Amino acid sequence: MLRTLTRRAFATGKPERAFLEVARAADAYRPAAERAKDWNEIYTNNRDPTERLKQASRCMDCGTPFCQSRSLSGCPVNNLIPEWNQLIARDEWREAYNRLSATNNFPEFTGRVCPAPCEGACVLGVIEDPVTIKNMEYAIVDRAWDEGWIVPRIPAKRTGLKVGVVGSGPAGLAAADQLNQLGHSVVVFEKADRIGGLLMYGIPNMKLDKNSVDRRVDLLGQEGIEFRTNVHVGDNIQDLMDDMDAVVLCTGSTVPRFLSVDGSQLSGIHFAMEFLTRNQKRLLAAKDGTLKSKWNKEFISAEGKNVVVIGGGDTGTDCIATSLRQQCKSIVNLEHNPIPPTKRAPNNPWPQYPRVYATDYGHTEAIDRYGNDPRKYSRATLGFKGNADGHVTHVITATVMRHPDGSFENVPGSEEELPCDLAILAMGFMHPDQALPGTLDLALDGRKNIATSNYETSMPGVFAAGDCRRGQSLVVWAIHEGRQVAEAVQHYFDKLELFAHQHQKQEQRI
Template sequence: MGKPTGFIEFLRELPTDLDPKDRIRNWDEFHVPLPDERLRQQGARCMDCGVPFCHSGTLINNMASGCPINNLIPEWNDLIYRGLWEEALDRLHRTNNFPEFTGRVCPAPCEGSCVLGINNPPVTIKNIECSIADKGWENGWITPNPPEKRTGKKVAIVGSGPAGLSAAAQLNQAGHTVTVYERADRPGGLLMYGIPNMKLDKQEVVQRRLDQLVAEGVNFVCNTEIGKDVTAQQLVEDFDAVVLCTGATKPRDLPIEGRESTGIHFAMEFLTANTKTVLNEGEPVEGFISAAGKDVVIIGGGDTGTDCVGTSIRHGCNSMTQVEIMPKAPDERAESNPWPEWPKVYKLDYGQEESAARFGDDPRVYTTTATKFESDEKGHVKAVHTVEVEWTRNAEGRFIPKHMEGTEKVVPAQLVLLAMGFLGPEQPMLESLGLERDGRSNIKAEHGDYATSIPGVFAAGDCRRGQSLVVWAFNEGRGVAKACDKFLMGVTNLP
């Protein structure tokens, strides 16, 4: 512990962001990095506590607490304080294949369980992690590192999202020949097309890591859908092992009156086509959905909804409303939400901040649900009917939303985006293999083992556990790589 009094001497400090009214003019990342000296001070705030909860990832009340990939957080915080950046990068890479990704898009459950956070603002773990990775790239410390020898074993990975990429990186390092199949035109899955460019730059951040994987020997096959272009059974026959990392991509729908109206889209349709357009130098691609000049209603208050807000603002929408069925979170932890649980507190995320700067207020309306989509004479949506709800217990004791009479409203809308989460993996490929599934339609495979009902076929990430955080997908990708390596070789040395 380099600075025993650091948490007393230094206040929590995050990088400043570009002004919302300026950053909404482009698709660039907007965080302004802290100078090294101030980053060292932030590292000095880490107390190196006797029992650090930050790096012990677990689930408490069904929410992440601590780092799911067990990052060695106190170690690299201390190394940053000492100015030993390259050593800090080495520690970071021991547990995390892609720290520049998690340093940008992870919600930082590590900070929610930081011991300093019991009675002070927690250590800026996420920003320090991102800064270490960025400095590694800037200084040329991150270079291709192909395995010294190959095992002769071939592994197919279906899906190139967070779980698939981390599994590919680890299995390739073990010496296996890895082929990753991706149905989109570029690899990266959610990292490439599900998260907007201003949160995670595709060319400067995602593509450079993909290029490194290719240089290390990973083979990506894009524009190839398993079950359509290549049969799932053919993969099982042609490869020594198959790892399914297809994600949970079946969106939750809202089957209320007027759902058939045009102008109502799932969030991922909107976000994917937008990122493709950004990568196409602004020239709209097929399926591009513009929010320009439209009254936009987003249904869903999570991260995907926030990304839809930020994207619509950049298009130049006319107005913004975000419908959230849950109550507004308190400003401070409730007694029922103690440390080290994830703090369920009110947060003005980047999209809502931009909407407030553009239109004057947080666009979210809480404890509200949509009851009807109203369309014009051409069948295009023109308004969303909403009503406030009260959460009450039903006869079985479960909380359910009850409509409150007299709170009905009609909100103008020429574009509606459904961002209500996902129901599980798409089923056709799983059905063609005859894979056993759990009660939520996910692939049945135990955490830590990852073996499916078919020998030699493994599953990891959201297709196994259901919709979750990117960092849990990295956890599962590394875990399934160990299980697969052991299946192929009898033993494994993968971390």
């Protein structure tokens, strides 16, 4: 029905071939000089409604929508992108939200923090600039919240089965949401003081305002999910399992990659998540009026310091942007890989995610303040130097050459010392903390992630999803994993019920 309707003219008066006439116009961020002075979201989100319709009308209604297929390098949750783009183009926003929410539990999160593999796989992107899918996603959900379309969906009946979810990041919340809607009683356990995991403490406020996280968590609570914070599920895991009919582990990949070089024991060297989490906790404490002297001790400040961020990616960018807002003296970002090309390389064809040079929000802010891009590519960190007090003062780096086989070699004579009062290690994560899987004696894969078969671990009734199962990945992949593990738990319950029913019939025959 929907595809038949799209053969008509859009509400804007533009025909279905508007992609030939309308240029891509992505939502602009707030000016760099302005946004770098505060912790508010970087997005403007004040697009003229008519322009929204025009941008949505650029969608080509492809016969094979690569954008929505994770198997074709598109959206991991299989968002129905052409459908809700066409609905927006006809100014049917509520129906567009219905389609969006059918596949994505938390579009207000992915619309802001996802790197948009959907846009990389957009068919229009083969010959033109792709559709502004990411902008459309958060425009739909923001309007849904504003219009009051998002309301508690309380299950009509309960199954009597109870599921414990360990971890409240995007995978844990998605699993909890799905299981709750199936009628099961769900309890989410979180070791931190607030619900949200990575969404709360790993992503800075300027990319994802924490009011958005709290709003969604409050809604889930109204729908019947129970949240327990400051709970370290470890030695008492057996008590938890005895109280639950199934347990889902969504603990994330939390062991950071360490830089084992001379001087790495010096003070002033911190992991990225440590730096970002403490900053976010301090911001929230100040907002709540609970800021105490301890935060001034635990807080890692970049104010007045020469900061070196080691490692690129989104986390490295977030560390750059956070350091700038803390008024650092200078900022340098060391990236081990060579500078990416400005266009797709032959070994990076469409519809793969485009590995091309891009300037993200933190880089733009650094350029605005200091006049140059903070990134130094093809750099290896050889070691650190410190002062008599044991605090880091310099980073020793060298240029590296990448060989065709993928190996790296330091270029002789390229060594350089960079002033550094604060070094931030943003080199990613290796695997989940091993304590809980060890306590349960769960099987692990070759990367020390929790091994599963259809999301079920080596212990019956215990499941795993998200980064602790697949390794470090995107928020949108975590949501997909949460949805999938809920299906696996339901399948497990169905098998138990079938077994119990067959056993009962057998006893009756006897």
